[in-house]
Amino acid sequence: xxxxxxxAEEEQLAxxxxxxxxxxxIEADDWMPEEYRLTLIRLIxxxxxxxxxxxxxxxEWVPKAPSLNRKLGIMAKVQDEMGHGQLLLRVTEDLxxxxxxxxxxxxxxxxxxxxxxxxxxxxxxxxWADAGIIGWLVDGAAxxxxxxxxxxxxxxxxRALQRICAEEVFHAQHGESIIxxxxxxxxxxxxxxxxxxxxxxxxxxxxxxxxxxxxxxxSKQDLTIKYKIRTKTNEEFRQLFFDKYIPRILSxxxxxxxxxxxxxxxxxxxSYKQPDWNEFKKIIKNGGPRSHARLNLRRSSYENNAWVRDxxxxxxx
Amino acid sequence: xxxxxxxxxxxxxxxxxxxxSAFQHQFSLLAPNEDMAFxxxxxxxxxxxxxxxxxxxxxxxxxxxDVEEKMTLGRLDNKDYRTxxxxxxxxxxxxxxxxxxxxxxxxxxxGGERK
Numbered sequence: 001x002x003x004x005x006x007x008a009e010e011e012q013l014a015x016x017x018x019x020x021x022x023x024x025x026i027e028a029d030d031w032m033p034e035e036y037r038l039t040l041i042r043l044i045x046x047x048x049x050x051x052x053x054x055x056x057x058x059x060e061w062v063p064k065a066p067s068l069n070r071k072l073g074i075m076a077k078v079q080d081e082m083g084h085g086q087l088l089l090r091v092t093e094d095l096x097x098x099x100x101x102x103x104x105x106x107x108x109x110x111x112x113x114x115x116x117x118x119x120x121x122x123x124x125x126x127x128w129a130d131a132g133i134i135g136w137l138v139d140g141a142a143x144x145x146x147x148x149x150x151x152x153x154x155x156x157x158x159r160a161l162q163r164i165c166a167e168e169v170f171h172a173q174h175g176e177s178i179i180x181x182x183x184x185x186x187x188x189x190x191x192x193x194x195x196x197x198x199x200x201x202x203x204x205x206x207x208x209x210x211x212x213x214x215x216x217x218x219s220k221q222d223l224t225i226k227y228k229i230r231t232k233t234n235e236e237f238r239q240l241f242f243d244k245y246i247p248r249i250l251s252x253x254x255x256x257x258x259x260x261x262x263x264x265x266x267x268x269x270x271s272y273k274q275p276d277w278n279e280f281k282k283i284i285k286n287g288g289p290r291s292h293a294r295l296n297l298r299r300s301s302y303e304n305n306a307w308v309r310d311x312x313x314x315x316x317x
Numbered sequence: 318x319x320x321x322x323x324x325x326x327x328x329x330x331x332x333x334x335x336x337x338s339a340f341q342h343q344f345s346l347l348a349p350n351e352d353m354a355f356x357x358x359x360x361x362x363x364x365x366x367x368x369x370x371x372x373x374x375x376x377x378x379x380x381x382x383d384v385e386e387k388m389t390l391g392r393l394d395n396k397d398y399r400t401x402x403x404x405x406x407x408x409x410x411x412x413x414x415x416x417x418x419x420x421x422x423x424x425x426x427x428g429g430e431r432k
Binding site: 029030031076079080083086087090093094102103104159160163167309310312313314315316 | 321322323324325326344345346347349350353357360361362364365381383384
């Protein structure tokens with residue numbers, strides 16, 4: 001009986017891998033190996049909750065934006081991020097169905113530390129230039145990883161990313177517009193961007209994660225590549241980020257806060273000073289500068305609104 | 318049958334860009350009722366795109382196909398007689414009679430003004 005069961009499962013797995021190799025799109029109701037399902041749940045729940053947690057450092061700048069137009073622009077971006085979170089949580093929830101878990105469970109996982117949010121959103125924002133750097137370079141980094149998954153083997157995720165990436169183009173240009181105004185402004189404004197870039201540089205390197213699993217003891221990159229969810233490694237993303245953004249940063253008269261960084265013509269690779277990966281390990285365990293404050297903000301708003309959810313709940317059979 | 322209260326109901330969202338276009342599936346969302354589903358549909362999926370109409374459908378009302386049923390949808394590639402592909406030779410024939418074939422593009426253009 002067990003042998004028969006195993007044989008049937010092996011056949012299903014072989015058929016599934018053929019579909020992946022062929023470039024078929026896997027849909028929520030299709031059979032999939034548990035490893036694939038769990039890889040997707042980890043990736044997409046983290047992506048979704050990071051969109052929501054990522055709106056928090058930006059929303060801090062809504063009341064402080066320097067003009068009405070800037071206020072409207074950043075409010076639209078914050079709203080987009082929450083919308084992206086909704087899309088991605090929906091994709092996750094359909095994957096969680098066999099485990100009987102719903103959005104309430106996802107929120108609890110966030111609050112109790114089982115579900116992590118992206119390392120870059122644990123950082124502090126100090127000046128208006130940070131709002132520009134986030135839109136220009138943090139969203140730029142996100143665009144690099146997300147566009148790589150536009151053809152992901154999981155159909156619902158690929159479709160969500162199509163919508164998300166279209167809006168990311170607006171986010172990137174919104175950030176560029178803030179940076180451009182400061183870069184062409186007073187000496188004080190120029191110094192403000194440089195100071196912001198100096199503070200964010202390490203976080204931007206950490207954004208893509210360590211090159212190999214030796215750093216933190218685990219990495220999802222091999223699995224996501226095996227299942228054709230993405231095609232590039234963390235380091236390839238980081239190199240692409242350097243290719244695209246270093247010339248632009250320098251063109252504005254800004255300095256990269258790493259005197260060792262250089263492009264090797266032969267290998268076509270950038271060599272650079274590694275960020276402090278011990279700090280990274282601390283951040284991803286919710287030990288970053290703003291981890292607790294942002295989790296508390298999310299938790300208190302969830303708790304304060306509990307009565308709304310309760311009042312609007314309906315009985316289902 | 319267990320009965321429980323929930324805030325989270327799944328709705329599928331359809332919309333059309335213009336009054337004359339066809340409805341298109343957009344995505345799904347969670348909402349406690351239809352009114353909230355309409356609000357969230359606009360907030361989540363229609364912040365920029367033009368939109369002329371929205372439908373929301375509770376997933377409980379959708380009958381989906383299972384794997385076996387989907388397999389019945391495959392077609393054999395032997396039905397040329399159902400399509401213009403099976404009559405492609407006519408183009409050459411009409412040319413012999415110094416006439417042009419009345420193809421799909423030509424025929425569907427007849428709804429307009431007489432040229």
